[in-house]
Amino acid sequence: MTKPWTGSSASSGDGSDVERLYRSLTPTSHEYFLEGSRYLPGADSRSTLFHLPYPLVLSEGHGCRVSDVDGNELLDFTGNHTSLVLGYGHPRVREAVRDQLDRGTCFPGATALGVRMAKLLCDRIPSVERVRFTNSGTEAVMYAVRAARAFTGRPGVAKVEGGYHGSWDDVMVSTRPAGQAGDRVRPAAVPASPGLTPGALGTTVVLPFNEAEAAARLIEQYGEQLAAVVVEPVLGSAGMIPADRDYLVMLRELTARLGIVLVFDEVVSFRIAHGGAQEHFAVSPDLTCLGKLIGGGFPLGAFGGRGDIMALFDPSGGGPRMPHPGSYNANPVSLAGGLATLEVLTGEAIGGLNARGARLRNRMRAAFAEAGLPAQVTGLGSLFAIHPVAHPVRAYRDTIGADAGCRHRIFLGLFTEGVLIDPRGVGCVSTAAGEAEVDRFTGALRTVLEGLAHRTR
Ligand SMILES: Cc1ncc(COP(=O)(O)O)c(C=O)c1O
Structure with missing residues (x-):
């Protein structure tokens, strides 16, 4: 039995535990955000990267890992919004x-x-x-x-x-x-x-x-x-x-x-x-x-x-x-x-990538089912997205009722577990991420979802 998503329509600024943890792990990102806002509207030049309470400032990327200015090392499942199919710095x-x-x-x-x-x-x-x-x-x-x-x-x-x-x-x-x-x-x-x-x-x-x-x-x-x-x-x-x-x-x-x-x-x-x-x-x-x-x-x-x-x-x-x-x-x-x-990026490399993508999506679905939380995991090949909705997602319309607050908590929660996805819940696997990284991602997701399931009990 899955439970409905509850009580989280505010997508942030809600003072939740996960947001407090995010803030405690990213004080330097916050400083850059405050200083950057004096010169750049929103402290950046790419509106899709913005998320509350303030976005990360990243400093390095190697293979399937990125680091932020506070020294947090994250397993990257964004590839700069699918650009870095081979990971960072191949x-x-x-x-x-x-x-x-x-x-x-x-x-x-x-x-x-x-x-x-x-x-x-x-x-x-x-x-x-x-x-x-x-x-x-x-x-x-x-x-x-x-x-x-x-x-x-x-x-x-x-x-x-x-x-x-x-x-x-x-x-x-x-x-x-x-x-x-x-x-x-x-x-x-x-x-x-x-x-x-x-x-x-x-x-x-x-x-x-x-x-x-x-x-x-x-x-x-x-x-x-x-x-x-x-x-x-x-x-x-x-x-x-x-x-x-x-x-x-x-x-x-x-x-x-x-x-x-x-x-x-x-x-x-x-x-x-x-x-x-x-x-x-x-x-x-x-x-x-x-x-x-x-x-x-x-x-x-x-x-x-x-x-x-x-x-x-x-x-x-x-x-x-x-x-x-x-x-x-x-x-x-x-x-x-x-x-x-x-x-x-040969055909063979794409084959391996797609197999890991399929495995990741399946394991994500299993993690939601285990936590008893309704969600759809869509995607193809090495692409994936999380939709916190109970009904099938076949078009943009099906995503409109998704619980933005829960999606945001999943994003921040994954960050605190050392995994980076896009704040909108989308991501991809790069050739730099192997089976072990896929397993680490799904382990982190399971931890985050357990916390969320507790909130809904
Ligand atoms: C499907 C699609 N088309 C076009 C674009 C625009 O590409 P660019 O950001 O390089 O202008 C994007 C960017 O996200 C995209 O996802």
């Missing part, structure tokens, strides 16, 4: 980057590294015939959507409710709407930030995730206006929710029929298989966006796909039809780190 990555630093950090010309990396990505992902490099996943999505608009001559973009595709206006829509925004099968478009370009909302259609029939109805309805459908094969920031294959197949068939460009955002999901989640699901998009892990810990994004669409960026027949400037585009240091990472 020797091959460090060597490649050091070598590139000696040669030069950026040039006013193309590099051999750019060609090697492009070839590697085109070889690994058959749907990617041509590719271009950016500095972030945000830019990759922005250019993919812009290319779709230029190619189709249509204005609209459809995205999934709960899908996060970076901070560009046209996709900063319904990323985490606070409540039930519109009908489940006909979600309303909700701005994810104040200050978006007026009109951005008007061209964005929000689709329900994993509701094939309802999504198809919306795509049919807006079809003639839609340049692109953008989707993550595994909904990442909403909590690592895998797509049903049928849903992706529907998107593929319908967009092909209606002349809409299908864009897979694989910034997070590329790690699922040698050729990305599209290989796992055996569904090929027209364009693919990449980021995070492909830079091996350095800023790098990429967008690529069908040759006829990517030809829009080819200036060799005259002036560029679509400009793609950027002082640090295809930065050689990032390319060196990324190439080394992808060379190590």
Whole structure:
């Protein structure tokens, strides 16, 4: 029998034992937070890292461990939000980057590294015939959507409710709407930030995730206006929710029929298989966006796909039809780190990673069941997320009622047990974490959940 989550709707500042322990272990982080707040709004430059009572200040990372400025050593299951698939400071990555630093950090010309990396990505992902490099996943999505608009001559973009595709206006829509925004099968478009370009909302259609029939109805309805459908094969920031294959197949068939460009955002999901989640699901998009892990810990994004669409960026027949400037585009240091990472991340390495991910998710589920606490553990491959809800989680909507206070206590509790996950309850396994680390994680989770179960008795 599982018990309902109780009495913890406040997500922090609640003076709980675990928060007091967090504070006692992190006095220097607190000092940095106070001092940093004088110069940086929120004491940082990355809003997703903020959590109450104040975020950690980290100082070092080695393998699957990170240290904070108070000397707490933590087993890391974030990999900088899935960026560091090999863990911190993999020797091959460090060597490649050091070598590139000696040669030069950026040039006013193309590099051999750019060609090697492009070839590697085109070889690994058959749907990617041509590719271009950016500095972030945000830019990759922005250019993919812009290319779709230029190619189709249509204005609209459809995205999934709960899908996060970076901070560009046209996709900063319904990323985490606070409540039930519109009908489940006909979600309303909700701005994810104040200050978006007026009109951005008007061209964005929000689709329900994993509701094939309802999504198809919306795509049919807006079809003639839609340049692109953008989707993550595994909904990442909403909590690592895998797509049903049928849903992706529907998107593929319908967009092909209606002349809409299908864009897979694989910034997070590329790690699922040698050729990305599209290989796992055996569904090929027209364009693919990449980021995070492909830079091996350095800023790098990429967008690529069908040759006829990517030809829009080819200036060799005259002036560029679509400009793609950027002082640090295809930065050689990032390319060196990324190439080394992808060379190590073979199909075999991914197989091992995914096996540990599956084991971790199973053991997490068992830990919740043993504690008698209702929760869902979602994920695919080496990705996981904890949802403190009793019902199955198949879309962002299913996560709305989750007990944020309990999720926060799990996050802080794991920290006090020496394990770091994302404050939103999501995480991943890196190749640096073996079976022993997976066991340590689940042991720590069990301890935290026992404490939580006591509170609910
Ligand atoms: C699926 C997805 N797409 C795009 C982005 C944006 O990438 P970046 O943070 O490099 O701009 C993110 C970032 O978290 C993401 O998770």
